[in-house]
Amino acid sequence: MIYCCTNEECLWFGEGETLPKACPRCGQALEVRREEELTGDEWCRLGLYWTESESADEEKALACFRRSAGLGSGWGTCNLGLCMEQGIGTQADPRQAVWLYKQAVEMGSVAALCNLGVCLEQGIGTPEDPEGAAALYLAAAEHGSARGQRLLAHCLEEGFGVNQDQAKAVEWLRTAALQGETAAQTSLAKHYEFGVGTEQDKELAVRWYEKAVQSGDPEGMCCLGWLKQTGKWVEADPEGAAELYRQAAQMGSVRGMVQLGDCLMEGIGVAADPEMAVAWYRKGANEGDREAMFSLGLSYELGQGVEQDDVKAALWYEQSAQLGSGAGMNNFAELLAKGRGVPKDLGKALEWYRKAADLGNVYALYNMGWYLEKAGNLEKARACYEQAKAENMDSAYWSLGRMYEEGLGVDQDLERAYTLYRDGAKRGNVNCICRLVRCLAQGIGTRQNLSRARKLGAELLAEELPPQVLDNYGCREEMLMLLDVMNEMKE
Numbered sequence: 194m195i196y197c198c199t200n201e202e203c204l205w206f207g208e209g210e211t212l213p214k215a216c217p218r219c220g221q222a223l224e225v226r227r228e229e230e231l232t233g234d235e236w237c238r239l240g241l242y243w244t245e246s247e248s249a250d251e252e253k254a255l256a257c258f259r260r261s262a263g264l265g266s267g268w269g270t271c272n273l274g275l276c277m278e279q280g281i282g283t284q285a286d287p288r289q290a291v292w293l294y295k296q297a298v299e300m301g302s303v304a305a306l307c308n309l310g311v312c313l314e315q316g317i318g319t320p321e322d323p324e325g326a327a328a329l330y331l332a333a334a335e336h337g338s339a340r341g342q343r344l345l346a347h348c349l350e351e352g353f354g355v356n357q358d359q360a361k362a363v364e365w366l367r368t369a370a371l372q373g374e375t376a377a378q379t380s381l382a383k384h385y386e387f388g389v390g391t392e393q394d395k396e397l398a399v400r401w402y403e404k405a406v407q408s409g410d411p412e413g414m415c416c417l418g419w420l421k422q423t424g425k426w427v428e429a430d431p432e433g434a435a436e437l438y439r440q441a442a443q444m445g446s447v448r449g450m451v452q453l454g455d456c457l458m459e460g461i462g463v464a465a466d467p468e469m470a471v472a473w474y475r476k477g478a479n480e481g482d483r484e485a486m487f488s489l490g491l492s493y494e495l496g497q498g499v500e501q502d503d504v505k506a507a508l509w510y511e512q513s514a515q516l517g518s519g520a521g522m523n524n525f526a527e528l529l530a531k532g533r534g535v536p537k538d539l540g541k542a543l544e545w546y547r548k549a550a551d552l553g554n555v556y557a558l559y560n561m562g563w564y565l566e567k568a569g570n571l572e573k574a575r576a577c578y579e580q581a582k583a584e585n586m587d588s589a590y591w592s593l594g595r596m597y598e599e600g601l602g603v604d605q606d607l608e609r610a611y612t613l614y615r616d617g618a619k620r621g622n623v624n625c626i627c628r629l630v631r632c633l634a635q636g637i638g639t640r641q642n643l644s645r646a647r648k649l650g651a652e653l654l655a656e657e658l659p660p661q662v663l664d665n666y667g668c669r670e671e672m673l674m675l676l677d678v679m680n681e682m683k684e
Contacts, residue, residue, distance in 0.1 A: 195231070195239065196223045206238040207246070208253075233266025240272060244281070255282030262293070267300030271308060278308070278317065287318025298329075306333035307340050314353070327354030334365060339374035342366070346380065350390075359390025370401060375410035378402075382416065395426040406437070411446035414438070418452065422461065431462030442473060450477035451485050458497060467498030478509065483516035490524065495661075503534030514545060522549035523557040530564055539564060550577075555584040562592065563666055571602025588665065590617025591624040598628075598637070611638030618649075623662055626653050627671040631678050643682060650679045 196212055198205040200221040207213070207223075216223055231239070240257030243250045255276050261269020274293030277286045291312050297305030310329035313322040327348045333341025342365045348355050349362035363384050369377035382401035385394045399420065405413025418437035421430040435456040441449025450473045456462050457470035471492050477485025490509030493502045507528045513521025526545035529538050543564060549557030562577025575596055581589035594613035597606045611632045617625030626649060632638055633646035653675065663669055 195226045195228065197226055197235070197238075198222075199224050204235075204238065205242075206235060207242050208239060231260075233261045233264030233269050236261035236264065237266055237269035237272055240269065251276075251282035253282075262296075265300065267297045267302035267305065270300060271297040271302045271305040274305065274308060278312070287312070289318075291318040303333050303336045303338045303341070306330070306336070307338060307344060310341075310344060323348075323354030325354070334368075337372075339369040339372040339377065342369035342372075343374050343377040343380065346377070359384070361390075363390040370404070373408060375405055375408040375413065378405035378408060379410050379413040379416060382413070386416075399426055409444075411441035411444045411449055414441040414444075415446060415448045415452055418449075422456075431456075433462070435462030442476075445480075447477040447480050447482035447485055450474070450480075451482065451488055454485075454488060458492075467492070469498075471498035478512075481516075483513045483518040483521060486510075486513035486516070487518050487521045487524070490521065494524070494528075503528065505534075507534035514548075517552075519549045519552040519554035519557065522546070522552070523554050523560065526557065527560060530560075539568070555581055555586045558584070559586050559588055559592070562589075566592070566601070571596070575602055585620070587617050587620040587622035588624065590614065590620070591622055591628065591667070594625065594628060607638035609638070623653065623658065624665070624667055624671045627675040630675055634678050634682055647679070647682055650675055650682075654679070 194210060194212060195206070195208050197207070198216040198219060198221050200216065200219050203216060203219040203221060205216050205218045206226075207217075212223060212225060215221065226235075236257050240254045240261060243254035243257060255273070258269050258273040258276060262273045270293055274290045274297060276282055277293060278290035279285060291309065294305045294309035294312065298309060306329045310326040310333070312318055313329065314326035315321070327345065330341050330345035330348060334345045346362040346365040346369070347353070349358045349365065351357065363381065366377045366381040366384065370381045378401050382398045382405065384390050385398035385401065387393065399417075402413050402417040402420070406417050414437040418434040418441070419425075420427050421437065422434035423429070435453065438449050438453035438456060442453045443449075454470040454473035454477070457466045457473065459465065471489065474485050474489040474492060478489045486509045490506045490513060492498050493509065494506035495501070499505075507525060510521050510525035510528065514525045522545045526542040526549065528534050529542035529545065531537065543561060546557045546561035546564070550561055558577055559581040562574045562581065565571075565577060566574035575593070578589045578592045578596070582593060590613045594610045594617065595601065596603055597613065598610035599605070611629075614625045614628040614632060618629045630646045630650040630653075633642045633649070635641065658668075658672075663672070
């Protein structure tokens, strides 16, 4: 039995053995309809019922869309194309999907303009055609499609098929956002947050993130959660941040999974639960997310929430690295350099360090310098340290200081060495503090100042340094040297 809502503003369709008492969507009365009476658009509505109802049936939905397309409905033809593209009720046939989308476009379907554009953009069932995709998005946007406006904005942001124009992207995002397009609301908020294509505006950024959250956008939840976690532009609210991450994660957002995992690992806004954190990392990693893979690898390396396992750490780091994670590249390289979880291979490690450094990972840049120094390539090592220092990497001050103090690949310059140790110590680098104490105690590159040396040394020794600090390059050796210097000053 086919039935539909009598409310012309609703027109909900359904099918079953008995007639429900009222429309589940608007509560109005229902009426029975015969198959031969249904128009093409009505068959499409019935098809949507079979995709959206609790008793969803993909094969029935497909049959309805076929009937709809056969009656000349552009709407039904577009949905039939979607079934072919995604394999709904049938085996996927992307080429057939493209043909159907083209037919639907000729029938006036605005939704088909967007679907066909996505196929051209991603090379689904047809060769990639950036210009063609952008032209279709523009046509959909000009017809008032919020989705088309958002997709066109993305092309303008990236310069995909059109000249890059961030200001125009903002205009189209604003138009789509005002129509309630949730992803556009989040994207617009990002433009206001970072001042891209428009002036930075913290109030508008927060307002649009909040609208996106109200509309149920998981990416918006993650973005607003980050503002709440960091206290940027809003009152710090770690509990609220963790809850937003949880909602996003439960909706399938891999970013939400990783950020919720971080909160659970560190006890931010929630009780610390490393095992549950790892569970969320694993779920994100299984979805193919490189950052989740990195976090899972780190958990195995540190033994947090799981039993410590360098082999599994290396496995996840490598997968993360292969997907383009700079942090994954750096940490995988570190295990390769030390022979932990994988056979030691310094050459391969340096390749991964270089790739990570090219992506802007300053830790990889510094680490590459360290191993180049150990290999005797002092000129290239110093170049790495200098670049890392320019990026405010505090360990680079110590390494450069050593080179100038000991004349490693450079003319010895004790005053410069002292200055580098002093500046690195101001940034909290433990190795630099150790060296600074020795310089002050022995008058290296500066005037001897025993009282200040004793004070700095005592303060550092009184700290309980975590293992991850002590395990930094040279730290344990520098601490032993500090103890010797402090004992000498006692004598």
